Amino acid sequence: MNLADTLHRTATEHGLRTAVELSGSSLTYAELDTASGRVAALLTGRGVDPGDRVGVMLPNGLDFPVLYYGILRAGAVVVPMNPLLKPREIAHYLRDSGAVLLFAHEMCAAEAESGAEGTAATVLPLSASTLTELLAEHPEPAAPQPRAEDDTAVLLYTSGTTGSPKGAELTHANLSRNADICARSLFRLTPEDVILGCLPLFHAFGQTCAMNAAVAAGARLTLMARFDPAEALRTVHDRGVTVFAGVPTMYAALLTARTAQPVAYDTATLRMCVSGGASLPVEVLHGFEKAFDAAVLEGFGMSETSPVACFNHLDRPRKAGSVGTPIEGVELRLIDVHDGVGELCVRGHNIMKGYLGRPEATAEALRDGWLRTGDLARVDEDGYYYIVDRKKDLIIRGGFNVYPREVEEVLYEHPAVAEAAVVGLPHPTLGEEVAAAVAPRPGSDVTADELREFVRERVAPYKYPREIRLVEALPKGATGKILKREIDFGDA
Structure with a gap:
């Protein structure tokens, strides 16, 4: 199994369909698959072996999926990094992961070079034309490297609210199945769908629920380099967006922009919206649904769960304020319950392998196969879960x-x-x-x-x-x- 196989299969079935687009530029699935294969050839030519870690420090753009799937195709591990990181943070990511290579956008290349000093990583700065020039040296795409289900595919660093950020090891099976469930069961995606990609692709939510889910279904991903509510409304109108995935602050901003926007953009193509990352205020949910006439489905997840763990399903009643019920193949339970509120624990195919090089932190988080989320929740008589707050909050x-x-x-x-x-x-x-x-x-x-x-x-x-x-x-x-x-x- 290799997560990159999903792209290869979709390119075979929907090669001429647009896979990803941004600001007038686009790639078809065939072009994305070929380009990622050439990235794999580039990496192999530079001595990158299966299992090696390769950093990607880019804003949303066409190069991100090309590199992401190319690294996977080479059998290496993707280490997504926020392009706003500073040198000391970059150094931690590179040392902790043991990355051998870092692709860095030109806007953050100087910071990346500074952070990489004294590490094993070589920095490859990327301008608008650099990747094209690099790939010109490798015209023949490399075939996807076979990987085991439990081999690490992506190393996602947590926010590090306690101590230094930890690298959550997500496997090919973790990410492949989570993307498949999002595309097939939760969002009901088809090749006709257009997903608005406002979420950063270096984050678990954007990767799985936008990019990987789109690829799994052969849908089109319309990216935004950075979220702007007025521009998002324009994009929904211009591109016929059918699915929007965002965090609560985006919903609040869109609602405000819709009221203040002098141009009434037609957003009737929206059929569903997905909210995660934090609790969506009920007043914002109701206001958004009334203004946009589109259902908002809230779910719960975290980097360690690939990320989706539970969701309000399209074929079941929705409950405002609830993050829904467990997704297919996942179990939830509460522990240390007081007055109906306890810590939420998750078990299933979506649970990370562990924190890289942190056996004590892994043992603390994973007990008997159950991940302790640190979130306080309650469950109603119908099995719907409600996040009350972070345990530490x-x-x-x-x-x-x-x-x-x-x-x-x-x-x-x-x-x-x-x-x-x-x-x-x-x-x-x-x-x-x-x-x-x-x-x-x-x-x-x-x-x-x-x-x-x-x-x-x-x-x-x-x-x-x-x-x-x-x-x-x-x-x-x-x-x-x-x-x-x-x-x-x-x-x-």
Whole structure:
């Protein structure tokens, strides 16, 4: 088995169909397959052996899938890297993975060169024409290298909220089956579908739910180099997008843009939208569905689960606020349950092999085949799961548990709130105090006092945020996920 075999099969059946496009440039499936085969030949010619790690540090573009599938085709392991990483972070990725080669976009080539100093990796800077020139030296595509199901295909580094980022080893079987289930069972993709690829392809969500799922179905992937809500609306209109996959902040931004956009783009082609990466506020979900007349299906996953673990299925009732039920071949359960809330654990074909070179961290996360996610959840009588919060985000105020998501949901109900994040701040007597950072909608003159009173009227006395900080925008990671640890509350 080799994940690259999926592309080869699709190219055989749908070679003339467009595989991927961006800003007027595109590749058919036949062209993508051939180019990836030539990348494999290039790597072999440079002494890259099966099992070697090769870094890819690129923004969304046509070169990403070419290199991704080419590295896999050579039997090597893809190490996707955020092009915004700094030298010390790059050095960690390269040393920890043992990468022998790093493809780096010209915009981050200098940072990559600096980070690679003292590592085993050679940096290949890529401009608009560099890859074409490199591949010209290897006109004959190499055949896909056979790999075992449990051989590592991709090394995905976690966000590293505790200590240095860890490399989750995802196998060919992990990723192939997760992409197949997304394409066949969850999204019901056909070759006629057009997926809008706003999510970065170096992230698990973008890789599996956009790129690999599209390839598995022979669908078209329309990429955006970076997410812009107005441009996304234009793309849906111009390209006839049928499936959108994004994180909650993207849905909130699209909803705001739809209201403010002077040009009414036709988005009637959208048949379904997929949300993941964080909990989607119920008010945003309802507002989006009303404005766009398209179903939003929320799911749950993480890098360690390839990434999809559960989902709201098209052929079953949807429940707002729920991440759905386990996907095909996956089991979920709760442990350490108190008042109906426990830590969510996952078992199935989607679970990573482990953290590279971290046997203790692997043993801590994987116990008897069950992955401990660190997420707190509850399950209803129909088997639908609801993420309450991250275990580490739980606020304990004076001995009472406060789940930030519950308070955030209330804040999102206020018409002036565009984004909200709730965290716990140290308190000398209570242990922690509830605090919120809020980005108001443009033109709003809402005050912190008004928001505080709004929440206080709707939750128990120990839950409402005593400290509310109004900001222009909340800090976000590469996928658009709000980074709570980077919110500045000053001396509060």
